[in-house]
Amino acid sequence: MMIMAGILAVIFPRLIKIVINKEISLNEGSRTFGWWKKPPVTPQMHVYIYNVTNADEFLNNGDKPVLKELGPYVYLEKWEKVNIKFNINSTVTYNVKKTFTFSESLSNGSEEDLVVVPNVPMLSATSQSKHAARFLRLAMASIMDILKIKPFVEVSVGQLLWGYEDPLLKLAKDVVPTDQKLPYEQFGLLYGKNGTGKDNFTIFTGVMDITKYGLLDRWNGKAGLGHWTTTHCDTVMGSDGSIFPPYITKHTVLKIFDKDLCRVLPLVYKQDVVTSGDVPGFRFVPPADVFSSPDRVPSQQCFCPSGPPCAPEGTFNASLCQYDSPVLLSFPHFYLADPTLREAVIGISPPEAEKHQLYIDVQPVMGTTLRAKARIQINLAVSQVRDIKQVASFPDIVFPIIWFEDGIDQLPNDVTSLMRLAIDLPPIARTTISGGLAIIGFFVLIGALACLTRAASRQEKLHLSNPLPIRSVKDENSLKTATQSPPDKKLSGYK
Template sequence: MQIIDDQESHEILGNDETVKEHLTNCNNSQTRSLSRKSSLNVSRNSSKENVVQKQHLVTTVFELTGIQEKEGSKEFGTLILLGVMLLLFIISITGFFIMWFTEYYNDTMLSQIILKNDSESTKNWMNPNPKYDTLLKVHIFNYTNIDKYFAGIDDKIKVEDIGPLTYKEHTTKVNVSFNNNYTVTFRDHRTYQFLPEKSNCEEREIFVLPNVPLISASTKIEKINIFKKIMAIKIINAYDEGAFKTLTAHEFLWGYRDRIVSLDIGTGSSHFGLLMNRNGTSVDSLQINTGEDDIRKFSIITQFNGQPLLDFWADQKCNRVDGSDASMFPPHILNTREDLQVFLQVLCRKIPLSFEKEVTILNNIDAFRYRTPLNVFSSPENNPENECYCHNTQVCLPSGVINATKCYNGAPIFPSFPHFFSGDPKIYKDFDGIMPSRELHQTYADIHPRFAFPISGASRIQINIAVHKGSILKNKLDRIKEGTILPLIWIEITSGDFTDEIIENLYISTFGLNAIQYALKYGTLFACIISFALIVGGFYNLTQKRRQHALSKT
């Protein structure tokens, strides 16, 4: 047994080369196997790294939202995230569409100015804070050489523009009634406070001025029956009043007792003052659209003294009252740059305001500047639109004035722009001291681009009286020609002082609301992009996990 075992051992040991070769082959096989496994592992690791990198954003969101990548909750967490992102995307895309392609934001802001019964905006409209009061600036034409002119010493009448006399004008709404057709009826109630620190003369200063009641009576008296006419002429001649008289500024503007006015030739009062009817509650009522049914109709006048049309002018077009009262305008019309229509009670007619340019005022506040066109008071030859304002189409007035006699109960009042700006020079060829200026005498308004209220500007108009000599004045105005237009005063209505509080409110209504709008516009855009990217990433993450799960089972 021992011999046999040794032999077998020798035979086995004798095959040492075979064993070595066998071991070498085994080692090589194991090496190749390990190499293949290593390559496979490297490939898998590389793939995992790519997946990890691609899942990094989603994983970060998981961590931030508290959805941990635990086994068994991965797919559920991804689905939750996808649901949240999908909801965010729907909300953001809806907001994006609203902010970029509709006027919803702007309309929401504008809804705050709609006049509703008992609303905050209505309360502010009816009783505005005195800090928003306007200024009334009055310039009076003083006739400095009228005696020398009538004596033939001077060839022209010299007038001196003295002013302004500045008043703080506070306006409230009274007799307010909301109607069922989305309109509101009211009257203006104005009070005035003289501001000597903003004036260039005193109210007690004395002026030589046309005798307006006498000149008016000379025109009115021609239209009454013969018996009343004879009686009135005798009484007026007995008063022996001249065509010009001396008055203080306060008397001429706010009223004095006058004997001719007391005769009640169409006036019904014993006092006369050019601005007397502005003080207190207006005799005229207005009805305007509240904007509740359509913001595009906001502030448009629908009735004047209970009537949708006037009866002063030649046809319906000129008798229309559908303009604004100049304190506010329909906001949407600013986007089209169309003319703004303003109904002026002092003229009993509408006048347009035309867009001029965009301006920057009050420390970089944007506004739209509108001006009155130069042809507003032009004759029909130069502006055919004015033909219906000409009472006698055969002999119309020269450019620059309008015959508002019917508007003033028969008094020959002929308004114009100050110093007859844009008018025919022949109107004032007999005067010295008339110096028209665009900067000083043209009406303009700087309108808020969103809410369409005037931020600043100047509404300017001049009151003149036309001479009709008739039976009363034929011996009192020898050198003054029939039809001569005598300037009386011109007024300018401007915004008051801009306090820090007012400027701050303007900044909020301009920059604050704009900033919110831009934040919402670009915020919704950014939210759309981010939520969409997260949805794509979430779907990719979910797909990869399911693929890995399927591979792990095989």
């Protein structure tokens, strides 16, 4: 039994891994599949907008932009995987359906609030024309004069997020060739994202290889974005942030893919955490140099195919994924970025990790996300173009527009209860069974030793109670004589 206990202690972890692998793999009809298809959570998106309060003074007098952070404007989300199709290579293809519902009770303001923000379509067009022929820039200035297009627009929060008619986009729809037209008719930072997305995702189910569980195999049928100069930078193989391969350690580098990030974002271990339901986990955050310039981190050169100059320290140039609009991504309040970016404007408080750092808490054994806050800021890199009078006084500046906090605070109680059971039960069972077998083996050994001791004692008593008789010399001689054969009579007579 003790030997069995030792063997069990060795093979039990392997048995538990086999069970976990089977249970978390995506199989149609399983509980895990149901949670993955329609997550039993209600994520919240918090939106913060930088309202420009001195647009005229900035344009006419060269004053620093004065910004007032408005929000949060809170949206409740529902996520669902639709158009699901299992493939023969242990992958599954699907589309993501996200529904956003504004929550006035949780928000600090209304969707009808008016805000003044940079005119993204216009400033994108003028920045792109910086290196074009001069007559094209002059023509653009005349068109903007006729259409009364200005560098800043006043729109509602709802319009800024979900779309409004822009005269420049409307003009482009009529004059730009069909194969070069933008895929939308309105401008909005989240335009087209409320509903079923058009992108096809193909991820590994984990059935054949658990180490790839939840990782993206293809995005719209491609293994890469097609934007960056190396396979390492261009790959789409990352998680969507909800599930990861199991058996995560503190040395694991988690990878998240989001097409709006225009890259796979690495995450590294930061600290141990305990989430709702007393479920332990690891917190992962982006490394401090994730948006560093190639001057500091040479491996980042692949994200700057046209540089130098490259994106400023702490920002990421996502223009190739945003129809060449000069969009720079950063963390909120320019967290981990060059301080001069924040100092170029007035009204943004110093960044704080607790409020502005992106993080994900995961359960390391099963790779399930327990809690997450995806925090990203959208900025516009504006260039001065002297031939376009509307922006002739506009300095080169990274203009912050908006930042988002998207994620979940906790999982439902029924999910955390099962997770807690799955975490606690295997070691308890292993300890109990191994200990039980060891104890039984110990008593069996003691019993066996006791039996051997009693048997030896009985044998000794048997020898002592039946001693061999002591024989005299006379008895020995008599015995010897009795055993000898009598003499042959014939031989005696002859003699």
